[in-house]
Amino acid sequence: MRKTFVALTAMALVGSAAMFVAGPRLAGAQGGGTVEVDVKYNGAPVVEKLKVNKDTEKCGTETAIEKVVVGSNKGLANAVVSAPNTKGAKPVKGMVDQHGCKFVPHVSVMTPGELELKNSDDILHNIHTYSTANPAINKAQPKFKKVMTEKFEKPEIIKLTCDVHSWMQGWVAVVPGIAAVTDGNGVAKLENVPAGKQKIEVWHETLGKQDKDVDVKAGQTTKVTFEMKGK
Amino acid sequence: MAGIRIAAALLLLAGAAPAWAQDANAGKAVYERKCLLCHGEKGDGKGPSAELLLPKPRDFTRGLYKIRSTVNKTPTDQDLFRIITEGMPGTSMPAWAVLPEKDRHNLVAYIKSFAPEVFKEAPKKLELPKEVSSSEASIKRGKEMFDAIECHKCHGTEGRGDGPSRPELKDEWGHPVAPANLTKRWTFRGGRARTEIATRLANGVLGTPMPAFLEAVEKPEDIWHLTNYIVSLGPDSPQPATLVTVSAVRDAIPDDPGADFWKKITPSNILLEGQVIVDPRNFNPAIDLVSVRAAHNDKEIAFHLTWDDPAESKGDGKATFPDAIALQFAPQQPPGTERPYFLMGDATDGVYLLRWEQGKGVTEVSAHGPTKLAPIPGGEAAGKAVFKNGQYALVMKRPLAAAGAERPTFRPGVFTPVAFQAWDGGAGETGPKMSLTSWYYLRLEEPQSNRKFVIPPVVALLTFAVLGMIVRAARSRAIQ
Numbered sequence: 001m002r003k004t005f006v007a008l009t010a011m012a013l014v015g016s017a018a019m020f021v022a023g024p025r026l027a028g029a030q031g032g033g034t035v036e037v038d039v040k041y042n043g044a045p046v047v048e049k050l051k052v053n054k055d056t057e058k059c060g061t062e063t064a065i066e067k068v069v070v071g072s073n074k075g076l077a078n079a080v081v082s083a084p085n086t087k088g089a090k091p092v093k094g095m096v097d098q099h100g101c102k103f104v105p106h107v108s109v110m111t112p113g114e115l116e117l118k119n120s121d122d123i124l125h126n127i128h129t130y131s132t133a134n135p136a137i138n139k140a141q142p143k144f145k146k147v148m149t150e151k152f153e154k155p156e157i158i159k160l161t162c163d164v165h166s167w168m169q170g171w172v173a174v175v176p177g178i179a180a181v182t183d184g185n186g187v188a189k190l191e192n193v194p195a196g197k198q199k200i201e202v203w204h205e206t207l208g209k210q211d212k213d214v215d216v217k218a219g220q221t222t223k224v225t226f227e228m229k230g231k
Numbered sequence: 232m233a234g235i236r237i238a239a240a241l242l243l244l245a246g247a248a249p250a251w252a253q254d255a256n257a258g259k260a261v262y263e264r265k266c267l268l269c270h271g272e273k274g275d276g277k278g279p280s281a282e283l284l285l286p287k288p289r290d291f292t293r294g295l296y297k298i299r300s301t302v303n304k305t306p307t308d309q310d311l312f313r314i315i316t317e318g319m320p321g322t323s324m325p326a327w328a329v330l331p332e333k334d335r336h337n338l339v340a341y342i343k344s345f346a347p348e349v350f351k352e353a354p355k356k357l358e359l360p361k362e363v364s365s366s367e368a369s370i371k372r373g374k375e376m377f378d379a380i381e382c383h384k385c386h387g388t389e390g391r392g393d394g395p396s397r398p399e400l401k402d403e404w405g406h407p408v409a410p411a412n413l414t415k416r417w418t419f420r421g422g423r424a425r426t427e428i429a430t431r432l433a434n435g436v437l438g439t440p441m442p443a444f445l446e447a448v449e450k451p452e453d454i455w456h457l458t459n460y461i462v463s464l465g466p467d468s469p470q471p472a473t474l475v476t477v478s479a480v481r482d483a484i485p486d487d488p489g490a491d492f493w494k495k496i497t498p499s500n501i502l503l504e505g506q507v508i509v510d511p512r513n514f515n516p517a518i519d520l521v522s523v524r525a526a527h528n529d530k531e532i533a534f535h536l537t538w539d540d541p542a543e544s545k546g547d548g549k550a551t552f553p554d555a556i557a558l559q560f561a562p563q564q565p566p567g568t569e570r571p572y573f574l575m576g577d578a579t580d581g582v583y584l585l586r587w588e589q590g591k592g593v594t595e596v597s598a599h600g601p602t603k604l605a606p607i608p609g610g611e612a613a614g615k616a617v618f619k620n621g622q623y624a625l626v627m628k629r630p631l632a633a634a635g636a637e638r639p640t641f642r643p644g645v646f647t648p649v650a651f652q653a654w655d656g657g658a659g660e661t662g663p664k665m666s667l668t669s670w671y672y673l674r675l676e677e678p679q680s681n682r683k684f685v686i687p688p689v690v691a692l693l694t695f696a697v698l699g700m701i702v703r704a705a706r707s708r709a710i711q
Contacts, residue, residue, distance in 0.1 A: 053395060054384070054395040054396065123381065124380060124381035124384055126440070126442040127442075128440065128442065130403070135303065135304060136295075136304065136437075137443075138435050138437070138440070138441070138442040138443060139435075139442050139443050139446065139447060140380060140435075140442040140443065140444045140447040141447060142379060142380040142381060142447050142448075143379070143381075144379065144449065145446075145447055148446070163385075163396065163399075163400060163401075163440030163442070164381075164384050164385070164396050164440075165396070166396070166399035166400075166401070
């Protein structure tokens with residue numbers, strides 16, 4: 001009886017190990033393509049400027065809440081671009097710094113797992129997330145706590161705020177698939193996307209969500225353009 | 232032996248099971264009678280009276296609870312049961328200890344049913360670090376931590392809830408939320424006991440800006456040092472007074488509210504309530520307590536008032552107004568127990584106000600109701616106000632004797648009716664929108680005389696003299 005149990009356990013272990021090793025290889029074997037996503041926005045940038053009345057030596061005397069950042073060629077920055085249904089994406093650890101009383105980067109992506117939160121301001125901040133799928137946290141990060149690590153295991157786009165400095169706002173997208181954030185020109189590249197029909201999704205904090213099906217070809221770059229609409 | 236064991240096992244089982252089998256349906260019936268008006272039919276905190284309340288009633292559908300003994304989102308049944316039973320100080324949530332215990336347990340079950348997802352996760356009990364009892368060293372360490380983790384950002388340098396981030400604070404529903412005034416422990420939402428304070432520090436107040444500090448202090452026991460420091464900031468209860476005694480002094484009375492003179496006088500704490508009799512009513516008064524010290528000499532009477540206000544306000548005339556405070560007296564000492572209507576008198580019986588207003592200073596005012604105020608010409612009142620770290624300190628002075636029918640003369644030894652009114656202009660209070668008291672009494676001490684320093688020594692001397700004479704007489708008789 002015991003022997004059978006040991007044998008079964010061993011088989012299960014070997015099996016899962018094999019799957020673990022084979023998994024990523026399989027994805028590679030399929031051959032991936034690159035999807036270059038161009039996110040456009042035809043509207044004007046939205047920036048709210050406000051005076052700062054505390055911690056001015058760290059935060060400055062004026063700050064800007066950049067709700068919509070539009071670069072050259074109407075490219076929309078800070079949009080999350082993803083292929084949510086892709087499997088075997090390379091794990092990406094989340095990393096956000098609280099610097100100059102801003103979340104840097106303003107928008108970032110991570111695969112489910114750990115998010116590293118830095119405080120390089122030497123003043124008190126508090127990480128207050130508005131998460132629902134993941135546990136909502138509100139933890140103080142005083143000046144002497146330079147790094148804090150939190151776990152976000154479920155796919156969700158999480159809003160980060162700081163109650164001490166109410167203008168601070170950031171976003172972390174927990175995406176199990178391949179994901180990236182658009183640069184100042186509204187461009188993001190998704191690498192190693194498995195060939196075939198893939199859903200490509202775009203999300204922006206104020207302009208919402210869009211998706212498109214894209215035919216990804218192995219070893220090639222497929223271009224896709226999204227036009228975000230103002231609300 | 233076996234019988235005892237079985238009995239013990241049964242007892243254990245009984246102990247492990249909930250004290251009451253909770254019945255959500257029975258809880259619903261109680262909810263609809265007692266809770267619905269504020270918390271709403273759907274449990275979303277939008278009951279018919281919700282708009283008058285601040286803080287807003289809890290929205291049970293989010294399953295977010297401020298007061299938890301747990302590290303995760305899910306409160307224990309006991310946490311919910313306790314809030315229902317004891318209420319929430321400083322809010323409109325009353326203590327429902329009047330309801331049968333069974334009803335309260337059933338309510339817990341019903342309230343949980345508004346957010347079943349949250350309660351799928353088992354509550355994870357918070358393990359507080361080992362308790363450190365209060366001592367001078369612990370309080371000192373607590374103060375160090377208070378500064379290091381920057382509690383003052385919201386709670387203010389001296390803990391009066393007046394920190395620079397205060398005006399921006401919002402809860403997760405977007406409602407403005409005030410940081411606790413740490414010098415008034417009796418208003419703490421989750422209770423004033425040390426364990427409660429340590430728990431709030433450790434796991435925060437969910438749904439509000441107050442974060443969890445358990446992992447954010449240098450050493451876990453700092454949670455207790457902070458607790459001990461917070462406890463040292465103010466008394467356990469407001470210790471309300473019923474009588475204001477005006478000390479008789481011989482010297483001049485200083486105008487400066489910070490003078491040592493005032494520290495020697497014991498304050499009387501007067502509790503204020505929102506004015507809810509005439510429109511606009513003040514359901515959420517900002518000023519709940521005024522500490523009063525008073526003194527008089529043979530010429531003048533002076534009042535020293537301190538009260539907490541998170542910000543000095545001169546007012547923009549639209550949303551904010553000048554801060555103000557007033558002492559109310561009957562224009563003439565009333566015969567017997569008759570007094571003018573406490574809400575600033577009425578058309579026939581007016582009141583006299585000794586009033587201070589930001590930007591205006593101290594004035595003498597005659598009032599015939601809360602909107603009918605007229606300055607008294609030839610007023611002789613003066614004073615000085617200082618605002619620091621979320622607190623006003625004010626001295627108002629006036630001659631003891633006054634001419635005219637509108638102004639009272641203060642006489643020692645007489646019980647004089649007095650009432651109080653206060654306005655936090657920064658919170659939009661002006662006119663009838665104020666906090667106030669009903670009539671209290673003021674008593675001026677009889678002036679001190681030199682007699683008590685003269686008579687006892689004279690009596691002592693005379694006694695010795697008489698004794699001496701008796702001794703001498705006895706001796707001379709003995710010699711004879």
